[in-house]
Amino acid sequence: MKEIALFISILFQLSILSSAESNDFSIDLIHIDSPLSPFYNSSLTQSDILINAAFNSISRAESFPLNTDVNSDQTITIPNRGSYLMPFYIGTVPRGSLAIVDTGSDLLWIQCLPCTNCYNQRLPIYDPRKSYTHHLIPCGSDSCRKVSKNSCGIAGECKYVVGYGDKSITRGTVATDIISFNNSHDGHIIEYPNTIFGCGYNNTGVFQPQGAGIFGLGGGPLSFISQHGAKFGKRKFSYCLLPFYYVQGSSKLKFGVDTQTNRRGVVTTAMVSLYPSTFYYLTLEAVSVNGRMLRPDERTVGNIIIDSGTTTTFLKTSWYKKVEAAVVEAIGHQSVALSKLNTFLTVNTFTCFAIFPTQKTSIIGNLLQVFFNIEYDLDKRTVSFAKANCLKE
Incomplete structure (x- = not known):
């Protein structure tokens, strides 16, 4: 755990804060099974990793919806089995975290304290009570209505439930807080206040301990790209992925950047x-x-x-x-x-x-x-x- 804590402290060192308005930015992604990952398991061979990935892919593929009926159940039933981890901060005093980046999910959610039932997350769990910029979204608001499987809490707060194809479930409240990133282009921290996310207090199933939750980049109204695309100039993102066994560099995820200009063979x-x-x-x-x-x-x-x-x-x-x-x-x-x-x-x-x-x-x-x-x-x-x-x- 000391090695993980040291890695995270280095990864999330703060530098000069900068405004999010009209700024594009770049993030280094980490493959869960990469030797560069803080969770790298040296006992697994490349063949072991590929076999596990194949079985996880089959499980995920089998849980995708079969039809496109607009009257069907709106729960996004895909299992929590991603490949690339996305580093980010959350809260007034930024807490470093890692979540699985997923173009097949919308709602960004992470585990939150105090847990009713949380899986064994290897990184410190976010505590909204320590962030004065954390605010609950009221039930019945436009933002709440955009959440699939939303409901009303006892105090009138918006609640969510997301179920996955492997029977894992996350439940919690829908809230806003500051989400920020270390811009790998210039080393500055770039902030996105009032980001809507799910604060998961009851998360059961076979969630992976390496990630704090899911960072949704899907096409729905509550994904990060849909929420904040206009703030960095355009609703556009790109990535360039490296194989899990590469140690020479990091995969890149970029927001608001025209990455195909002047390329050949686009x-x-x-x-x-x-x-x-x-x-x-x-x-x-x-x-x-x-x-x-x-x-x-x-x-x-x-x-x-x-x-x-x-x-x-x-x-x-x-x-x-x-x-x-x-x-x-x-x-x-x-x-x-x-x-x-x-x-x-x-x-x-x-x-x-x-x-x-x-x-x-x-x-x-x-x-x-x-x-x-x-x-x-x-x-x-x-x-x-x-x-x-x-x-x-």
Whole structure:
């Protein structure tokens, strides 16, 4: 614990405070399984980490909604199994914390004291009683109505419940406080007062002790990007992800920055508006293997979700079978040229395909996104991709 405390104190050293208005900023992300992570488990091999990630991805993929019926249950049922941790501060006297960054969630929530039931978090738990900038949101307010599964507390406060596909549940109050970040671009702390978040007092299930909660970057009205996008000029964010075993640098997450300008080979596609608004639905027309175009049997528009919290990639079963057969045929002719970083995994002595079949929603996982700069523009409703050296971003 001393080593973790030392790491966190170094990571969250305060420097000159700066205003959040019209400022873009950059944050270093930490992969949970990276040797640079304060929670790195040296007893796990790379194969162990990949196997665990594959099972977690399957669990997450199976919990995504099957349909886009606007009358269906609004609970976002995805398990708390992310890959990248986001450092931030919270409160009047900034308390350093780490949460799983997730484009498949909206509400930012963290564990709070005094706990009714909290999981074994390895970092100090935020205590709202020690922050005079912490304020409860009243039940019936516009902000409360934007929260899925909201209800009224005894004192008229807004309460929330978020359930996940692995049966984990977080319950608590909806509040506001100062959320701030260490801008890795210039070393200054940048503040976002009155950020709406969930203060979780009752959190049960199989939540990971490495994170204090979930940092939602989804497309819904209460995600951080939706709340504060206008303050840093535009509702835009991007990231460039490194594999978990890289120790030369950090993955980058940037807000309010035009990261695709003057890049070569940028591909831009439209976001598709489907329910729930949390998820970033895109249209994948086909998969090309050796110049052979393999198209889905079902609808094309909005047929895939891009997700930072799922490691492997998933295609609907009928589509996957076509792709798998084409890859097997290409390998038989020794003409396949797919990146080992993105589409194949080395597990022990085996080389495994990093794309899985699913009966639910197709998903672009974070492994396929490694060494790409990916930019989300919520105003233009687009997502852009460009190959990039994430060590130099």
